[in-house]
Each structure stands twice: as C-alpha cells, then as structure tokens.
Amino acid sequence: MSTTEMPQPVTLPEDPPVSARRAWAAVGIILVGEVMDLLDSLVTTIAGPTITRDMGGSQEFIQWLAAGYTIAMAAGLLIGGRLGDKYGRKNLFLIGLAGFTVTSLVSALATNPETLITARVLQGLLGALMVPQALGIIRSVFPPDKVGMAFGVTGPVMALSGVAGPIVAGWLVDADYFGWSWRMIFAVNVPVGVLALVAGLALLPRSQGRRDLKIDLMGALIAAAGMAALVFSLVQGRELGWPWWVFALMTAGVGALAGFVRHQYHRADKGLPTLVVPSLFKKKAFVSGLFIGILFFSVMMGGALLFSLFFQLGLGMSPLKAGLATIAQAAGMLLGFGFSQALGMARRTMFIGFAAVAAGLLAALGTIAVQDGPVNAWWLSPALAVIGIGAGLAIAPFFDIALSGVDEEETGSASGTLTSAQQVGNALGASVLGTVFFSVLNGRRGEGASAFTAATSTALLVAVALVAGAALCTRWLPERAVRHVEV
Secondary structure, three states, X not given: OOOOOOOOXXXXXXXXXXXXXXXXXXXXXXXXXXXXXXXXXXXXXXXXXXXXXXXXXXXXXXXXXXXXXXXXXXHHHHHHHHHHHHXXXXXXXXXXXHXXXXXHHHHHHOOOHHHHHHHHHHHHHHHHHHOOHHHHHHHHXXXXXXXXXXXXXXXXXXXXXXXXXXXXXXXXXXXXXXXXXXXXXXXXXXHHHHHHHHHHHHHOOOOOOOOOXXXXXXXXXXXXXHHHHHHHHHHHHHHHOOOHHHHHHHHXXXXXXXXXXXXXXXXXXXXXXOOOOHHHHHOHHHHHHHHHHHHHHHHHHHHHHHHHHHHHHHOOOOHHHHHHOOHHHHHHXXXXXXXXXXXXXXXXXXXXXXXXXXXXXXXXXXXXXXXXXXXXXXXXXXXXXXXXXHHHHHHHHHHHHHOOXXXXXXXXXXXXXXXXXXXXXXXXXXXXXXXXXXXXXXXXXXXXHHHHHHHHHHHHHHHHHHHHHHHHHHHHOOOEOOOOOOO
C-alpha cells in the first residue's frame, strides 16, 4: 500500500469545518490520487517486457521501470508529509497530483528508455508529495467519530485496486487503443488526473500551513543518496561486469543510510526538527519491523516482476493473460486477510503467513522444475494462491505489531518510516530478483525454455531466503501489539 501517515509532530491551525457532502467528495478525490499512485507502482511489472521490445532497452531497463519509481517514492515519503505541514495539505496534494498527471503524459510520449525512466522517477517523487497528505485531509474534514468510517471506505478500494492493477495493465496493452499499446497504461492517468485536479481545486477544503516550520532537507538528501547508490549498484552491476567501484558504491550506500541515522540523532541533540524520531531506533519491535518490511516487500514486488517475466518471456503469454494468471495470488491475499481475523493479529499469524509464502514459492519452483516440456501457467495457480494467502496473513498484523510500543508522539514518524521501508523493499526486490533472473538467463543463453526455467527457479530460491530472513526477524516482535494505557 502507498497510503501512509507521515511525521506530523507539530500542531497545525485547525481547518474550518466542512459539510458531509464536501467531506465525502474530498475522500473521493483523494482516492483517485491514491489509486493512480498504486496502479503506477504495479503496471510496469506486466507491461515491462512489451515496453522493452518496443523501445529496445536493455534487460536492466525492465528493472528500472519498477525500481526507479519506488525508490523515488521511498525517498520522497520521508519529506512529503512535512512539506504538507509547512505549505498546507491541499496545496501539496494538488501540486503532487498535477505533477503526477504531467509526468504520466511524459511517460506515455517517451521515445527512449532514458526519458521514460526519468519520468518514472519524477512520478515517484511527485506521488510522494501527494500520498502523505491523504491522512491529514481526511482527519481535517471529518469529526473524530466519523474518521474511522472514512478510512473504512478507502481500505477496500485500495485492496481492489491492487488486485486489478496487473489485469488492467494487461488489458490496456493488449487492447492497443489508438495504436498506443503500453503507452495507454500511462496515458489513462491524464484525463483522470485533470478531472481530479479540477474537482480538488473546487472541493478540497483549504488547509493551513506553518511557514515557519523547519525541514531537514539535508537528511532527505542523505537518505535518498544512500538508497539510490544501493539500487544502482544492484541493477547496473551485472551489465557493467561487477567492477570494483560498484561494490564500493554499494558500501557507500550502506554507509550513507547509517550516516542518515547518525544525522537524525545529531539534529535531535541540537533540538532541530528531524525526519525520523531518533528514539525509534532504540525500539526492537520497530527496528525489526524495518527489516521485515524491506525483506518481505522485496519478495512481493520482486516476485510480481519475476512471474511476469517468466509468463511473458519464458512462456510467450500476452500481457493480459499474464495479468490474469496472477488472479489466484490476488484472491489468496484477500482470503489471507480474512483468515488473519480468525487467527488473531499476532506475531504467530505473521510467522504462519511467512511460512505459507515460502511454501508457495517452493511449490511454484517444484511445478516449474519437474516439467519435461513447457509449463502451463495455470498449473501455478495453487502455488500462487498459497503465496497470496500467506501474504495476507503476514501483512494484516504487520503495521500494528511493528508499531507496538511506539509512543503517541512517535506514531506519525514511525508509520511513515515503515512505509518508506516498504517502498525500499519494493525497489530492492525488483533489483535483486531481476538481477538474479537475468544473470542466470544470460549464462544459459541458447538453451531455450530450460534457461527460463533455471533463471526463474534460482530467483525463487533467493526469494525463499528473503522470506526466511523476514520470518527470523519476527522473534524480536512482541506476540501482540502493546497498547499504552493512559492513567
């Protein structure tokens, strides 16, 4: 999910009350922006092979289509919420929406890989301006007793959008409207975005900002540089032949992220505003949640890319059929969310979910590996359903338990940082699993279908290892979310 609570440690001036009709109109406008962002984080996993064939980009191009967007989103989320506090949530939402619409048009009109990747990075940054404002706007237009109802509407809509994303992408590519093929997955944002922008200008309530609020721009730059260095090294290292400086850059990326943590402590000691509340790094549940978010969501995004590559490049399926082949996983995830209610929002439920995902990945690997001839994609449906069920079980209690023990004044910062970790995981998943897949594939060039089988099987083993790492991190989580009781 892209919706998030970003750090909001200051008390902003109260916004004037609005009518119920206008409040629900605001929810609808916000949902349009949120769904646009969610779909654009998913569509290139299906459309990537078609885009690459059309533009003639390298194999790394497919990875950058997903990773460029999500790494920019992760970096931008650290500061997007604070900018809304400073300049007004309505203003930042509309700026993000307008920019997202324009960069969607640039993506649709791109004629070379460099332009498209640049547009995708800008999309991610502008999405990071738009998305964090949703929470504040909804809270400002509804009375406290109605806020839960508003969020109860947004959750199912976002879930259904996640399910529909790959299918919609496949349909638009295959339908080839106006001869635009893959370009339609971006072009469709333009009329939708323009209508939402006009409606937002007229209907979103004006929000007050705090122009005197200080923002840690240097911290945002350090974090962005660290994440970009890591992703660049993982994606481009293989194409460049893994020279020594790639490993040096990777090490520098890790060092920059460690430096970001130190920078936050340094600013806090001086009484200056921070992007992340430093005390969070002393809480075992929160730090474990960061590692779980990075490891597990890397499997979710990387796995989506992996199966799309196998279905389209290995089995020759059309984008629409490849999207439809993922229905079992999407349906399984919805079931998993339901099962989590019966099992309880507990650490045990998360662990069962991780075990199910690992079992599903191994079942998919077995299904692919034991076949003498080409695999029928639909034979993978049971394994994909198990992966989906496990994902639903693991994700449902994740944020609640990972935020366990976080103090009230730390909640906004903690939830925003966890969501940034999720986006980092998405970017690393596309980078790591994509790199493994193409490395094995190129090493067995000329072997036909068996090369795709070997590449997919190896990448699935890496995915299992990542899930195992996430499961191991649950040992530092409490069994259930700890609630602070006011006395």
